[in-house]
Amino acid sequence: MAKEKSTVELRDERSQLVSQKNGLVNxxxxxxxxxxxxxxxxxxxxxxxxxxxxxELAELEARNKQNPAKAQTKKTFSLRKAILAQVEGRAxxxxxxxxxxxxxxxxxxxxxxxxxxIFIPVTEQRAPMVAGTEAQGGQNIDTDxxxxxxxxxDRLVLAQAGATVLxxxxxxxxxxxxxxxxxxxxxxxxxxxxxxxxxxKSLMKPKRLTGYIDISKQLLVQDSIGVEAMLRQDLVNAxxxxxxxxxxxxxxxxxxxxxxxxxxxxxAGGVMDWDKIVGMETSVDVSNALAGNLAYVMHPSLFGxxxxxxxxxxxxxxxxxxxxxxxxxxxxxxxxAMSKGLxxxxxxxxxxxxxxxxxxxxQWGAIDLTVDPYTQSTEAMIRIVVNAYFDAGTRRTAxxxxxxxx
Numbered sequence: 137m138a139k140e141k142s143t144v145e146l147r148d149e150r151s152q153l154v155s156q157k158n159g160l161v162n163x164x165x166x167x168x169x170x171x172x173x174x175x176x177x178x179x180x181x182x183x184x185x186x187x188x189x190x191x192e193l194a195e196l197e198a199r200n201k202q203n204p205a206k207a208q209t210k211k212t213f214s215l216r217k218a219i220l221a222q223v224e225g226r227a228x229x230x231x232x233x234x235x236x237x238x239x240x241x242x243x244x245x246x247x248x249x250x251x252x253x254i255f256i257p258v259t260e261q262r263a264p265m266v267a268g269t270e271a272q273g274g275q276n277i278d279t280d281x282x283x284x285x286x287x288x289x290d291r292l293v294l295a296q297a298g299a300t301v302l303x304x305x306x307x308x309x310x311x312x313x314x315x316x317x318x319x320x321x322x323x324x325x326x327x328x329x330x331x332x333x334x335x336x337k338s339l340m341k342p343k344r345l346t347g348y349i350d351i352s353k354q355l356l357v358q359d360s361i362g363v364e365a366m367l368r369q370d371l372v373n374a375x376x377x378x379x380x381x382x383x384x385x386x387x388x389x390x391x392x393x394x395x396x397x398x399x400x401x402x403x404a405g406g407v408m409d410w411d412k413i414v415g416m417e418t419s420v421d422v423s424n425a426l427a428g429n430l431a432y433v434m435h436p437s438l439f440g441x442x443x444x445x446x447x448x449x450x451x452x453x454x455x456x457x458x459x460x461x462x463x464x465x466x467x468x469x470x471x472x473a474m475s476k477g478l479x480x481x482x483x484x485x486x487x488x489x490x491x492x493x494x495x496x497x498x499q500w501g502a503i504d505l506t507v508d509p510y511t512q513s514t515e516a517m518i519r520i521v522v523n524a525y526f527d528a529g530t531r532r533t534a535x536x537x538x539x540x541x542x
Contacts, residue, residue, distance in 0.1 A: 344525055
């Protein structure tokens, strides 16, 4: 007796049938002809099977409602096992399919091109890794949610600074920036002036971020929690490193990637000193933006300079960087992703200060993985190509002060 299909398998089959139906109809339309007899028969077969699938889905859902305890089976997902299945040409198990289908559906909603075989949904729910027993089918069992969001946020200096991270976005997003209302004193019977401020819009849309990681096939066959965690961390690092190096970069403006803070260079700051540091804070303060998630972000080399540079030879005592790692009471975050080799002499580093709540990082759809067992096959390596969709930008430019120093 054939094994009863799960709801995931039935929905996947139905999705494939819809694609087949659309393919037949669109082919006839593009060729400006009517359907052939064979195509008409195929459409009839597809329609009949779709009716059967809808009936089976309704029956399964009704059965699950009557037996909720039975329906709530624990779902498991292992990135390592999913990649290994692709390398060995095996079908995904039901639990893996459930996660991938959720990621695929997220991509469909955004109309994004699906390039790979594994689609990892980015969720808000934390999914801790738990150890299982041999009787339960393995030593490393992970809960149903992939949850790359939490480690990605932990890895991003921008998130630590307090940037706003939005996930699961659909379509292009407009962020309004408001100039503020204006009021004025007028005579007792004088007409009030229009005090409305002005709105401007900043458009964010999904931009493809892509890269790859190489892992050995020997490592891939290891069944351990450590290997699973390392794979996920490598994946997160690949995304976070490129995302932040772009945001803190000095590349030319482009429609295919977010603008970098140093795409337009400020005036050269020269040697770091206390007056210049305070001047950055003052610049934000006079714009009435000295509030929110305030922090400095700089290159580690520049922070090292701050730790050894006195504030003033006379007057204020101590070094620019305090013993607790702060500067003038504000948090300091260091990252090697920050631009360096700037200005004419190529000897200055980028430095930023501002309210990071006004910096937006957007993420669309799922993380798309392509498993390539061929490119590095002579070295027994598997290449995992990563595609993800991000954009980033400043909601209010007055909230940030940008400089370069050495």
